[in-house]
Amino acid sequence: MPAGLPLARWLDLNTVCDTQRSLTAMLGIDDPMQRARLLNMGFGEAASWQLSLDELEARVLRMVERAQMVGRRRQVGALLLDLVLREGFVAGRALGLYPREFALLWRLADDPGRAVPSGALLGDVWRLSFRPETNSLAVHVSRVRAKLRLAGLDGLIETTADGAYRLAIVAGPGPLATVQAASADQLPLDAHIRLRKEQFCEQT
Numbered sequence: 001m002p003a004g005l006p007l008a009r010w011l012d013l014n015t016v017c018d019t020q021r022s023l024t025a026m027l028g029i030d031d032p033m034q035r036a037r038l039l040n041m042g043f044g045e046a047a048s049w050q051l052s053l054d055e056l057e058a059r060v061l062r063m064v065e066r067a068q069m070v071g072r073r074r075q076v077g078a079l080l081l082d083l084v085l086r087e088g089f090v091a092g093r094a095l096g097l098y099p100r101e102f103a104l105l106w107r108l109a110d111d112p113g114r115a116v117p118s119g120a121l122l123g124d125v126w127r128l129s130f131r132p133e134t135n136s137l138a139v140h141v142s143r144v145r146a147k148l149r150l151a152g153l154d155g156l157i158e159t160t161a162d163g164a165y166r167l168a169i170v171a172g173p174g175p176l177a178t179v180q181a182a183s184a185d186q187l188p189l190d191a192h193i194r195l196r197k198e199q200f201c202e203q204t
Contacts, residue, residue, distance in 0.1 A: 001028040002038075013043075025060055074109045076167055079153060081106055090151035100125060101144045108157065108167045115164035141165060 002010070013024060025045035029035045035046040044063035047056070074081045080089040086102045088095040097105065103125045108116060118137055122128045126136070141157060148156050158168045 002026055002034075003028060022066070023064065025063060027056075074106065076109050076112050077153070077156070077169075079105075079109075079148070079156065081109055088147075090148075090153060093151065095147045095151060097144070097147065100140055101147070104140055104144060105167075108165060112167040113169040115160045115162075115166040117162070117164045121165065 013021060021042045022044045024043050025047070026035075026038045026043050027047055028049055029038065029046050030048045030050075035048075038046040044066070045059050047059060051059075072083050074083075078090050081087075081102070082089065083106065086097070086099060088097050088102065088105055104121065107121060107124050110116075119131065121137060122131065141159075145154075145157050148154065156168055158166050160166065
């Protein structure tokens with residue numbers, strides 16, 4: 001329920017990947033305009049309390065089924081991944097990804113900011129249940145990093161201390177510091193959009 005939601009939790013909901021937000025239902029929303037804004041922000045459901053438990057259950061089940069469908073595109077900052085074309089784009093320009101390079105980025109984009117162990121990448125991208133003696137994973141990561149660097153996205157793929165990989169989530173300190181001064185119920189529903197726009201303006 002957005003009303004009285006702690007600020008930290010509200011910011012978490014607006015920085016998680018679209019898949020997680022699509023599995024979140026917002027309840028107790030009587031204003032139809034507010035419900036529309038929440039749905040436009042990517043939340044799986046927005047409803048008032050004026051519905052029966054049966055209807056709520058049906059809505060949640062439909063939300064889960066819809067969220068489990070694989071979308072064609074994933075957006076991570078300036079990077080757009082297209083599953084049908086199996087290509088990545090930055091400002092409309094193709095990166096020229098090979099199939100495994102695209103699969104690697106797509107897997108990391110499942111949950112930007114969360115580290116994916118190398119074993120999981122080998123299993124999901126290479127379909128291997130063991131660690132090969134070759135350094136194929138490191139080579140592919142290096143190639144993808146080079147292509148992202150040429151597109152102006154240097155540092156998008158990070159390596160953690162334990163050798164896992166993740167897509168970086170960049171958060172500028174300026175806009176966040178401004179928002180943290182307010183309480184969660186005073187935040188506009190499109191606060192996350194404004195934050196991203198301000199961060200983009202600061203970086204450019």
